[in-house]
Amino acid sequence: MNLREFESAARELLDPVHYDYVAGGADDEVTVRANEAAFARIALLPRVLRGAASRESGVTLFGHRASLPVVLSPTAFHRLFHKEGEVATARAAARAGVVMITGMASTVAVADVVEAARAAAPGRDPAVWFQLYLQPAPGVTEALVRRATEAGCAALVVTVDSPVLGAHTRNARNGFHDLPDGLACENLRDLLDGEPGHVRQIAMSPTLDWDDLDRLRASTSLPLLLKGVLHPDDARIALDHGVDGLLLSNHGGRQLDTVPATIDLLPEIAAAVAGRVPLLLDGGVRRGTDIVKALALGATAVGIGRPAVWGLAADGENGVTRVLDILRRELDHTLALCGATGIADLTPALVRNATASAGPR
Numbered sequence: 001m002n003l004r005e006f007e008s009a010a011r012e013l014l015d016p017v018h019y020d021y022v023a024g025g026a027d028d029e030v031t032v033r034a035n036e037a038a039f040a041r042i043a044l045l046p047r048v049l050r051g052a053a054s055r056e057s058g059v060t061l062f063g064h065r066a067s068l069p070v071v072l073s074p075t076a077f078h079r080l081f082h083k084e085g086e087v088a089t090a091r092a093a094a095r096a097g098v099v100m101i102t103g104m105a106s107t108v109a110v111a112d113v114v115e116a117a118r119a120a121a122p123g124r125d126p127a128v129w130f131q132l133y134l135q136p137a138p139g140v141t142e143a144l145v146r147r148a149t150e151a152g153c154a155a156l157v158v159t160v161d162s163p164v165l166g167a168h169t170r171n172a173r174n175g176f177h178d179l180p181d182g183l184a185c186e187n188l189r190d191l192l193d194g195e196p197g198h199v200r201q202i203a204m205s206p207t208l209d210w211d212d213l214d215r216l217r218a219s220t221s222l223p224l225l226l227k228g229v230l231h232p233d234d235a236r237i238a239l240d241h242g243v244d245g246l247l248l249s250n251h252g253g254r255q256l257d258t259v260p261a262t263i264d265l266l267p268e269i270a271a272a273v274a275g276r277v278p279l280l281l282d283g284g285v286r287r288g289t290d291i292v293k294a295l296a297l298g299a300t301a302v303g304i305g306r307p308a309v310w311g312l313a314a315d316g317e318n319g320v321t322r323v324l325d326i327l328r329r330e331l332d333h334t335l336a337l338c339g340a341t342g343i344a345d346l347t348p349a350l351v352r353n354a355t356a357s358a359g360p361r
């Protein structure tokens with residue numbers, strides 16, 4: 001089994017409109033394709049006879065020991081894909097010892113997501129991080145952060161690539177703009193008086209600036225990551241504003257189309273960050289070899305978006321578990337083939353730019 005088979009299973013099982021919502025991206029989906037294609041163009045150059053009997057793939061993120069350098073990137077609306085929604089995803093992540101970034105747009109309230117993770121892995125203190133969009137009305141951001149903090153989230157991930165929502169061609173064609181009856185954005189329910197948890201309560205705002213981030217920074221002692229910084233100058237500015245980590249992401253090609261593949265941007269972002277904070281990357285990670293390439297080029301860990309949704313759609317908690325198991329096995333296998341004793345051995349010396357001979361995957 002590999003992750004592609006979960007993609008096929010999800011396509012067969014999901015309503016085509018919902019499958020398109022997951023698979024799709026902005027405009028011509030150039031960046032959606034670029035993320036995966038860029039990994040394929042990078043070649044691995046292994047070392048030999050290194051005597052590595054077993055391989056360490058755990059990573060420490062903000063004091064939490066994760067079993068894998070893989071986190072679940074935030075994806076909206078899990079109850080569209082499986083009846084248990086984010087509860088199933090949280091259980092799988094917690095049992096695997098993997099960090100889950102749960103979204104502002106989740107269909108299960110953040111307190112119930114954290115509770116499900118804790119109940120699934122008693123005594124292991126699973127880490128759930130909370131993703132949010134800064135809201136133009138500061139009281140709304142504060143209320144949301146309070147909910148996530150009281151729920152027990154271990155970090156905040158602020159998505160900054162969405163001053164407006166990307167133009168999703170497939171959703172427009174399919175007329176998909178809202179959740180079906182019975183599902184709601186539970187984190188937004190009753191956030192202000194009597195709000196029902198409509199998707200449209202999530203405000204995307206082009207007026208936000210670094211002052212808004214400073215207000216959030218001053219209001220919380222939780223580790224704060226920015227998701228969606230693509231320019232190295234912005235990476236440096238983010239660090240000047242007291243950010244604790246970066247998630248290098250182009251939103252899986254769902255925001256500005258034709259931005260570069262994240263793996264192609266990684267070297268210059270890693271140079272800008274210079275090891276001062278953890279640097280995560282998502283977009284197009286589908287194989288253990290992709291994880292190794294990202295870590296070799298300077299990522300602390302990677303995130304997966306769509307693959308976790310495919311697993312969830314295919315078989316709920318069990319499907320997400322199997323997706324993570326596959327990545328764990330592929331990572332270990334790749335480390336062995338590279339002659340690495342663990343992820344600590346991964347450096348840029350392990351990768352070469354492949355020629356055009358890198359075929360389709």
Ligand SMILES: Cc1cc2nc3c(=O)[nH]c(=O)nc-3n(C[C@H](O)[C@H](O)[C@H](O)COP(=O)(O)O)c2cc1C
Nearest residue numbers: 022073074075076159251252282283284304305306
């Ligand atoms: C169905 C779906 C919903 C998403 N929802 C969010 C979201 O609410 N907030 C966010 O910051 N990113 C969201 N993302 C982007 C992911 O966090 C992540 O950046 C992207 O999926 C990574 O690329 P990959 O799908 O190739 O792994 C979403 C992605 C998908 C596919």
Ligand SMILES: O=C(O)C(=O)c1ccccc1
Nearest residue numbers: 076077105199202251254
């Ligand atoms: O679909 C997305 O990529 C996304 O980021 C989003 C944003 C707001 C509501 C739901 C999903």
